Amino acid sequence: MSAASPPAGLLPPMRFPRALLDPLARLPAADDQGLVAVQLEQADGRIRAIHALAAGSGAPLPLALTPLVEPHAHLDKAFSGEAFPNPDGTMAGAMAANGREAAERRADGVRRRGEQALARAWRYGLRAIRSHIDSLGPWATPSWEVLLELRRHWRGRVELQLVAMVPVGYWSTPEGEAFAAWVAARGGLLGGVLGAPFRSTPADRAALLALLRLAERLGCGVDLHVDECAEGHGRGVALVSDLLRRHRLAVPLTCSHASSMALLADRPCRRLVEAMADAAVGVVALPTTNLWLLGKHQRRTPSLRPQAPIRQLQEAGVTVAVGGDNVQDPWFPGGDFDPIALLRFSLAASHLVPWRRLGLSPFSTAAAQLLGLDWDGVLREGSPADLLVLGASSWGELLARPPRRRVLRAGRWLEPPPCEEPSPLLTACHG
Ligand SMILES: [Zn+2]
Known part of the structure; x- marks a missing residue:
């Protein structure tokens, strides 16, 4: 993924929490992790369409959220x-x-x-x-x-x-x-x-x-x-x-x-x-x-x-x-x-389960509602093409190790976050 703006069109396939996708969209039922495989189409920094993907086909897909x-x-x-x-x-x-x-x-x-x-x-x-x-x-x-x-x-x-x-x-x-x-x-x-x-x-x-x-x-x-x-x-x-x-x-x-x-x-x-x-x-x-x-x-x-x-x-x-x-x-x-570090910590500290709507909402839709933001964080046709895509294919993998991530804002991939930068403290340490 590069920092340059991708052309309008299809984004890579992802697994999305059903709670963060348009409740009116015709999609297959969520799996036992509350996730649905989708392929999003974006144009001009907005979501143009949400396409359902057949479950269980092909390689594992990254778990994705909205910012x-x-x-x-x-x-x-x-x-x-x-x-x-x-x-x-x-x-x-x-x-x-x-x-x-x-x-x-x-x-x-x-x-x-x-x-x-x-x-x-x-x-x-x-x-x-x-x-x-x-x-x-x-x-x-x-x-x-x-x-x-x-x-x-x-x-x-x-x-x-x-x-x-x-x-x-x-x-x-x-x-x-x-x-x-x-x-x-x-x-x-x-x-x-x-x-x-x-x-x-x-x-x-x-x-x-x-x-x-x-x-x-x-x-x-x-x-x-x-x-x-x-x-x-x-x-x-x-x-x-x-x-x-x-x-x-x-x-x-x-x-x-x-x-x-x-x-x-x-x-x-x-x-x-x-x-x-x-x-x-x-x-x-x-x-x-x-x-x-x-x-x-x-x-x-x-x-x-x-x-x-x-x-x-x-x-x-x-x-x-x-x-x-x-x-x-x-x-x-x-x-x-880092909202993902906070999410990983809070799942254990506060007994929240992200595969249920109310386990994820405190970091996403409920927080947006409390702040009175224009967008609730649910992806619909016309929503901002804003994504937080994780190098984990399941909630278990997300909890197992801090995932790498890519952030898409208005259809553009950002530079990787600080947690993915090489540590200058380790440059002298070679095996
Ligand atoms: Zn305070």
């Missing part, structure tokens, strides 16, 4: 972990290192990190990222200016959504209200942190209600870090859902993390997920950062591994996406804006 969506990132602090390490891997250590790094955060550093993140995301096969930005302090204005510039630069390749993260009470101040109007005028979202753990005091309730009313007035969405802890049993998401329902507020609202609600017993958990569904709250589960930080004990391996209860939420009708959150920063030392 995936990262619903929760922090571009302003990505790749800062080596300079500002958190060797104990605790929340307190992360907070302290984040503070030291933020004090030195400048426009050029945010630009370098943001550019690196987007360039990687593009070649790995992401088509959109929602990033939170630390937005209270001298670093806020330069961070926003740089990331708005990068949003313009990458538009049409990786769509970037920006969320202003401040203490929730700040939105009730005159400066906070003015900043909210500034963010809303630029298509951003309002954010903040509930917890952790969240106390849910009357003051917390008043501040949160003020934020929701402000967002409704400005017509912008809200994305909160909520209940990122191993205590509190979902108090933050419960309050958010209660306020939205009680005051009939029409605000697109995402609860990121929603971790501690996993500690609720079955019945109260069911009541809470039903309230969340009724309030139309979306959830972004963040297994990597949760498993790295929560319940951390220096002398023993924790038995409680709180992360959003994805299955119960989905069963109640809540839209759930899975995100990578922190990338090589004080909160999590790994990650690389």
